[in-house]
Amino acid sequence: MDMQGAAVRRQNGVALWRQIADRIRSAIASGEYDDTGKVPPEIVLAAQFGVNRHTVRSALAALAQEGIVQAVQGRGTLILRKERLNFPISRRTRFNQGIGDQAREKEGLLLASSEEAATADLAARLQLPVGARLIRLETLRKADRRPVSRATAWFPADRFAGMADAYRDSGSITAAFATVGLPDYVRVSTEITAIHADNDDLSSLELSPGAIVLVTRALNADQDGRPVQYAVSRFSADAVQFTIEN
Amino acid sequence: MDMQGAAVRRQNGVALWRQIADRIRSAIASGEYDDTGKVPPEIVLAAQFGVNRHTVRSALAALAQEGIVQAVQGRGTLILRKERLNFPISRRTRFNQGIGDQAREKEGLLLASSEEAATADLAARLQLPVGARLIRLETLRKADRRPVSRATAWFPADRFAGMADAYRDSGSITAAFATVGLPDYVRVSTEITAIHADNDDLSSLELSPGAIVLVTRALNADQDGRPVQYAVSRFSADAVQFTIEN
DNA sequence: CCAAAATGTCTATTGATATAGACAACTATA
DNA sequence: TATAGTTGTCTATATCAATAGACATTTTGG
Numbered sequence: 001m002d003m004q005g006a007a008v009r010r011q012n013g014v015a016l017w018r019q020i021a022d023r024i025r026s027a028i029a030s031g032e033y034d035d036t037g038k039v040p041p042e043i044v045l046a047a048q049f050g051v052n053r054h055t056v057r058s059a060l061a062a063l064a065q066e067g068i069v070q071a072v073q074g075r076g077t078l079i080l081r082k083e084r085l086n087f088p089i090s091r092r093t094r095f096n097q098g099i100g101d102q103a104r105e106k107e108g109l110l111l112a113s114s115e116e117a118a119t120a121d122l123a124a125r126l127q128l129p130v131g132a133r134l135i136r137l138e139t140l141r142k143a144d145r146r147p148v149s150r151a152t153a154w155f156p157a158d159r160f161a162g163m164a165d166a167y168r169d170s171g172s173i174t175a176a177f178a179t180v181g182l183p184d185y186v187r188v189s190t191e192i193t194a195i196h197a198d199n200d201d202l203s204s205l206e207l208s209p210g211a212i213v214l215v216t217r218a219l220n221a222d223q224d225g226r227p228v229q230y231a232v233s234r235f236s237a238d239a240v241q242f243t244i245e246n
Numbered sequence: 247m248d249m250q251g252a253a254v255r256r257q258n259g260v261a262l263w264r265q266i267a268d269r270i271r272s273a274i275a276s277g278e279y280d281d282t283g284k285v286p287p288e289i290v291l292a293a294q295f296g297v298n299r300h301t302v303r304s305a306l307a308a309l310a311q312e313g314i315v316q317a318v319q320g321r322g323t324l325i326l327r328k329e330r331l332n333f334p335i336s337r338r339t340r341f342n343q344g345i346g347d348q349a350r351e352k353e354g355l356l357l358a359s360s361e362e363a364a365t366a367d368l369a370a371r372l373q374l375p376v377g378a379r380l381i382r383l384e385t386l387r388k389a390d391r392r393p394v395s396r397a398t399a400w401f402p403a404d405r406f407a408g409m410a411d412a413y414r415d416s417g418s419i420t421a422a423f424a425t426v427g428l429p430d431y432v433r434v435s436t437e438i439t440a441i442h443a444d445n446d447d448l449s450s451l452e453l454s455p456g457a458i459v460l461v462t463r464a465l466n467a468d469q470d471g472r473p474v475q476y477a478v479s480r481f482s483a484d485a486v487q488f489t490i491e492n
Numbered sequence: 493c494c495a496a497a498a499t500g501t502c503t504a505t506t507g508a509t510a511t512a513g514a515c516a517a518c519t520a521t522a
Numbered sequence: 523t524a525t526a527g528t529t530g531t532c533t534a535t536a537t538c539a540a541t542a543g544a545c546a547t548t549t550t551g552g
Contacts, residue, residue, distance in 0.1 A: 012264070012455035014456045015261070015539060018258070018259025021259070026441060051541085054540070071498095073500060192488040194440035212440045289527095304510090319517065319519075319529045321519055322519095
């Protein structure tokens, strides 16, 4: 990202310090400052963005609060972490395999589970009658202990009884499917949209206000083409990018 | 979208009126108010969001400025337009066909074109030597006269001479390729990220500050697998969603 | 050790943001 | 034609956001 000539905008409802924080966060994520491991001095940033040094300090304070940078008096503002995981989407999309060796620790936490009746929308997606019993899982996925996505997934209850326990034990949809008798499945379709993070995103994905969330709506099916899972996932846009290989 | 229980957040650098404007815009885009064709009364919105009526008025004024709503004294605040195009991504991704009959008028404007040498990144993507001659096109795509995306596309210059003129005349990459001797091509890969709109986005895509932009980086190849085009496109996240069919 | 470079802290001032209340103006409907 | 419902306008006040300047504190390097 080229910071030059891209001035921030005033009086549009987004505080200058937040615009600048967002820009610096993106610059860090795209490796802008990898050579030094530090953000440029406050006075330099202030000149680049055409604002007062105090405004830059507010932005850096916000990033420090997020744990992205740490200011050290006399030395500069050090970059603590900067990552953007690449998440391949294909017919064989799997979360844990997709992340691959981009992260050492991969976790899948079961936040909640329930059984419920299929709404019209869910029934259509899963090719089931309206009112069919579904297992619903709320999950949170982490890479290197950093929250990456939270998801709501639905499965036909009659076919995949025990899915919740299997996921809780393994932390993996693929493994849980195998446990309940489905050795393989394929991704049929994926819809992707982007929205501003809501309050639930802010807490569960540990985001800061104004952050962007990538929302995917994915349908998985067995090898006969019968739908086995419909999932709505929310990813921190700063943490991931998607790659579609055709 | 459920507006209930999703209060806005204070003192986070994003003005309340802008958060509310973004939320109402999304609600309109997802068809929340299709039954009435109107936004709820200001006093109702104020109660929903837990803010003063004047704050809601600021939000609605911003949306009116964007041409999304129009307030009429005594009647209410009418919705003028609300759309979200679905954009399928597959091996046969084409912009104009993808939009299909979701829009009546489809335009592709050539904003600028030039010939330049391949950088290391571009050369790697297009499998050419560094410094190879490339044709660069800056395009703006519209659906029903509304800007949907702006894109920068690179083509090997030796193979596709005349691409710029062909695109200017046809407004279509597919048609331009056919003109310069490539009857068919396939999408090899697509990367998708989301960022906040920059100043260029604001003007060319006619967005309001704080809006979200979906960025795709796409590689197309001929039937022998030789790369023919690499393109970086920026879509208004309020205007489109992507669907990947595997 | 000294000076340069960098972050930390304080005061003061201005304009934008948000709340609060009151009332005017307009529309639709009973 | 009232009347309820809705948007438009005005005044006033408190807080946040941004600028400006001065100086302290810490680290780095000559």
